[in-house]
Amino acid sequence: MADRTRPSAEGERRLERQIGNLLRSGVSLAAAVVLIGGIVYLARHGGSPPHYQRFYEQSSDLHTVTGILGDTCSGSSRGTIQLGILLLIATPVMRVLLLAIGFAWQRDTTYVLLSLVVLGVLLYSLLGGS
Amino acid sequence: MNTLEMTLLIWAGSCLAGFVGALTGLGGGIVIVPLLTLAFHFDIRYAIGASLVSVIATSSGAAAAYVKEGYANMRLGILLEIATTAGAVGGAAAAAYLASDTVAVTFGLVLLFSAYFSGRRRRPKPEASQPDRLATLLRLDADYPANGHRAAYHVRGVPGGFGVMFIAGAISGLLGIGSGALKVLAMDQIMRIPFKVSTTTSNFMIGVTAAASAGVYLNRGYVAPGLAMPVVLGVLPGALLGTRLLPKAETRWLRILFAMVLVFLAVEMIYNGLSGSVGEP
Numbered sequence: 001m002a003d004r005t006r007p008s009a010e011g012e013r014r015l016e017r018q019i020g021n022l023l024r025s026g027v028s029l030a031a032a033v034v035l036i037g038g039i040v041y042l043a044r045h046g047g048s049p050p051h052y053q054r055f056y057e058q059s060s061d062l063h064t065v066t067g068i069l070g071d072t073c074s075g076s077s078r079g080t081i082q083l084g085i086l087l088l089i090a091t092p093v094m095r096v097l098l099l100a101i102g103f104a105w106q107r108d109t110t111y112v113l114l115s116l117v118v119l120g121v122l123l124y125s126l127l128g129g130s
Numbered sequence: 131m132n133t134l135e136m137t138l139l140i141w142a143g144s145c146l147a148g149f150v151g152a153l154t155g156l157g158g159g160i161v162i163v164p165l166l167t168l169a170f171h172f173d174i175r176y177a178i179g180a181s182l183v184s185v186i187a188t189s190s191g192a193a194a195a196y197v198k199e200g201y202a203n204m205r206l207g208i209l210l211e212i213a214t215t216a217g218a219v220g221g222a223a224a225a226a227y228l229a230s231d232t233v234a235v236t237f238g239l240v241l242l243f244s245a246y247f248s249g250r251r252r253r254p255k256p257e258a259s260q261p262d263r264l265a266t267l268l269r270l271d272a273d274y275p276a277n278g279h280r281a282a283y284h285v286r287g288v289p290g291g292f293g294v295m296f297i298a299g300a301i302s303g304l305l306g307i308g309s310g311a312l313k314v315l316a317m318d319q320i321m322r323i324p325f326k327v328s329t330t331t332s333n334f335m336i337g338v339t340a341a342a343s344a345g346v347y348l349n350r351g352y353v354a355p356g357l358a359m360p361v362v363l364g365v366l367p368g369a370l371l372g373t374r375l376l377p378k379a380e381t382r383w384l385r386i387l388f389a390m391v392l393v394f395l396a397v398e399m400i401y402n403g404l405s406g407s408v409g410e411p
Contacts, residue, residue, distance in 0.1 A: 013200060016200055016204070020193070020194055021194075023190055023193050023194040024194035026190070027187075027190045027191055027194055027366065030362070031362060031363065031366050034358075034359055034362045034363060035363060037355070037359065038137075038359040038360075038363065041355070041356065041359065042133065042134055042137060045133050045356070046132065046133050046134035046137075047132050047133070047134065048132060048133055049131065049132055049133065050131070050132075050133050050136045050170075050356070052166075052170070052172040052173060052176045052354060052356075052357065053171055053172060053173065054173055055173040055175045055176065055351075056351075060351075062351070062353075062355065063348055063349050063350075063351055064348075064349070077355075078355040078356070079355075081355035081356075081358060081359045082353070082355050082358075084362065085183060085348075085353060085355070085358050085362065088183070088186055088187060088190065088362060089186060089341050089344045089348075091186070091190040091337070092186060092189060092190060092337040092338045092340070092341040093341055095190070095193065095334075095337075095338070096208075096338060099204055099208060108269070110268070111205055111208060111209075111269075114208050114209060114212060115208050117212060118208060118211045118212060118215065118338065121215045121342060122338065122341060122342050125342045125343065125345055125346070126341065126342065126344060126345040127345065
């Protein structure tokens with residue numbers, strides 16, 4: 001046995017690299033969806049003046065996951081951008097989930113529990129936050 | 131100004147926001163909110179929504195690179211995230227009893243004070259300090275890349291850091307702003323861990339904190355697609371550039387940049403507090 005104080009340093013590094021790769025794919029996918037939606041959005045509305053000085057209730061489709069999915073399928077550029085934003089919001093959630101799995105793999109019960117608490121709070125406020 | 135021109139301007143501002151946010155661990159909100167409210171005169175609710183998106187983009191964009199480099203201390207991040215989350219719940223509950231303007235001015239003054247401390251070069255080397263019992267028990271000690279090798283460091287002051295993280299969460303729940311500044315300060319000044327580890331671990335945490343409130347903001351219609359689009363597309367390359375620079379950047383310069391951003395944030399907070407435009411109208 002080499003270093004008893006840090007037995008899993010190499011495994012930890014590898015795990016971190018895998019999390020990094022997954023995060024990168026998630027972020028790239030989110031950016032690509034936002035970019036596609038953005039190009040269509042600008043092609044359609046690029047010439048009109050912006051209207052954010054006053055707060056309007058947007059069409060409520062853009063407020064919920066199902067509404068955004070429906071809008072995207074019907075070719076709405078705003079819906080497509082929101083879908084990309086949803087994918088982006090999902091990346092930190094994915095990250096905590098992957099950490100929990102990683103800690104479980106290292107048999108680190110304390111941190112599995114702590115990650116699951118954070119994940120639980122995240123999911124509760126994301127899904128039950130209406 | 132038409133939508134195309136606005137999009138390009140916000141995109142450019144977001145590049146800067148991502149760059150500074152990734153390097154300092156403060157997220158991109160400090161650039162996005164004043165840009166949208168003071169320069170464009172947009173409604174604060176749209177600015178808050180765009181800021182939230184920018185924080186998640188900075189966090190995840192930087193994370194993809196930082197995790198690979200092995201700077202961020204994930205155990206510490208998860209542990210402190212519990213304190214932040216609990217604090218955010220407490221802050222939201224306390225919001226009914228506290229004047230948020232007063233909180234903003236107080237917070238601004240605290241930040242000015244902290245800017246002075248964090249701008250100073252630090253006394254003892256964190257690598258040289260003695261192990262702390264609680265930190266050892268929680269397996270918080272780790273190592274990070276420094277000068278081509280991995281330098282080990284000890285974490286100290288776990289209860290104090292945990293307490294400040296609770297306050298950081300409460301303030302973000304109260305004022306609706308990212309609490310990156312207090313997170314970095316707690317790790318840097320109280321837990322005495324290397325500065326680059328503090329900023330990158332904060333980067334991880336602010337993304338999780340922001341994602342937790344994303345559902346509410348999305349539901350209330352704060353996230354406008356036309357604004358979120360240039361913010362995401364600008365922040366991501368900015369954050370990536372910041373992460374490329376981090377390994378080469380000298381800690382001394384990072385501290386100065388951090389202190390400068392703190393002063394900027396402090397002035398913004400005090401101004402908002404005095405003009406009575408804090409949080410949601």
